[in-house]
Amino acid sequence: MRLPGHGRYAHSAIPQRPDYDWPNGARLALVVCNNIEAFAYRAGLGSDSTGTPAVQNQRNYAWRDYGNRVGLWNLLDMLDELEIPCAHNVNGAVLDACPEIAPALKARGDEFVGHGRTNAERQDGMWEEDERRLIVESRDAIIRHAGAAPEGWLGPYIAQSAVTLDLLKEEGFSYVMDWPADDQPFWMATRAGPILSVPYSVELNDSPAQLARQHTGREFAQMIVDQFDEMLEQSRKRPLVCSVVLHPFIVGQPFRLRALRDALRHILSHRERLWVARPGEVARYAASLPKGVVPGSEMLP
Template sequence: MNLPKHDRYDYVPLSKRPDYSWPDGKRLAVCFCNNIEVFGFLSGLGSDSASLTAPQTTRNYAWRDYGNRVGQWYLFDLLDEMQVPASHNLNSWLLDECPEIGERIKARGDEAVGHGRTNAERQDVLDEAGEAALIRECTDGIARHIGTPPAGWLGPYLAQTPVTLDLLKEAGYRYVMDWPADDQPFWMRTRSGPILSIPYSIELNDSPALVFRQQAARDFEDMIVDQFEEMLLQSAKWPLVFTVVLHPFIIGQPFRLRGLRRAMEKILARRDELWITTPGEIARYCASLPAGIIPGS
């Protein structure tokens, strides 16, 4: 039997990599990654609060729309209160539907990351021309609302075709977060040159944890704190990236937001030891390091 493989990166174990530090000698980078999405009404893809196989209904559309109408505004205020930057994985059509969200992102100086046109669709069902058009439309839409094109990409549902990385590099993207293979950045090969993979947790992520696995809000709070404390300990040996992944229609429910608040307070009590940043800043820093430091360079 021949095991199917890819040629995007080589295996380099953590224990065999060069050591380096983040700016100011910090060892743990901390990112709050938020997904702001728009869905079709009674059509397309979209999760449900009660059942993994539920059809698209008025109820689950409204549940998701709560995030853009209410939950995201609670989350913006919490980020302001905690004085932390965030990155926002944006469906470009969301900015057409809810332009005030884009205005708040610009006012905060947060990072906008490409996240497709809408989360009612996946890009891995498209041919190359169709996928290139989706990437281009998303990029142009975010640039129109935010003022600059996104440097990073996270596909809806983290879905990719065999040529996604090539198309993203050719569209001007510098990094992706669709490959949750590591706790450090690493360079990936494309037909037009390297693109950086930035860590993005699908474990410390409110959607699979709280919706798909139906875990409790306090479970997610404990997960955040345990992941942070262990990674802070491990970062004495090697530089790491800690990400918390959020969706405002999930974490923006007040009882869940309360747990996030407590977890953030525990993390930020160690603020002086951390590089609290965004994926884009991590990508810029990695690109500035000498060849041979970041795997794949």
């Protein structure tokens, strides 16, 4: 029997790989990724506070809009307090609609990651020409507001079509976070050359955890602590990336933010053993390693 395959990367078991360290001899990289999103009013796709699919109406639109009006600013204050660098997966439309956001992210020195035009749509059902337009428009919006093109990409709803990787590479992206297959970076094949996959958790992610699975803020915080503590032990054997994924309309709610702060304080009590990095920094470091170290690097020129 032959199952359909993707042809993007070969199998690689993590114990069989070469060892390496992160900068300053760290064995565990902590990456905090926040999602800043725009939605259509009473149309298109969108999360609901109940966790179940719901008709798009004023209630769930306003609940999501709380993230851009209030929740994001709560979250940024906390990140400033804890001195945590962050990457933000940003819809192009949100930068146009909320002019305060880009300057605030630039002032922190944070990373802008391409995240589509809006989370009212997803790209996996588009024709190739339309998907390319979505990627280009998303990239160009970030250039307008951030002053530089994004290096990385995360699709709305972490969705890709069969040609997304090819289009991203052709439009200048160097890494993606849509393939949650590993706790280390790995190279993937495209028709325009290799592109790097950087770990991005669909488990340690407030949206599926607290909306789909209905975990409380405290349960999500305990998930973060458990994931971190276990990965810190595992990193004695091999370098790993621990990613924490956030959405300000979820964790920006004060009762959830308090639990998140406690979890991050626990992590930072081990800061001397960590590399606290943004995903672009992880990607550039992995790309600098000798050929043969990062899985798939044999395809590099």
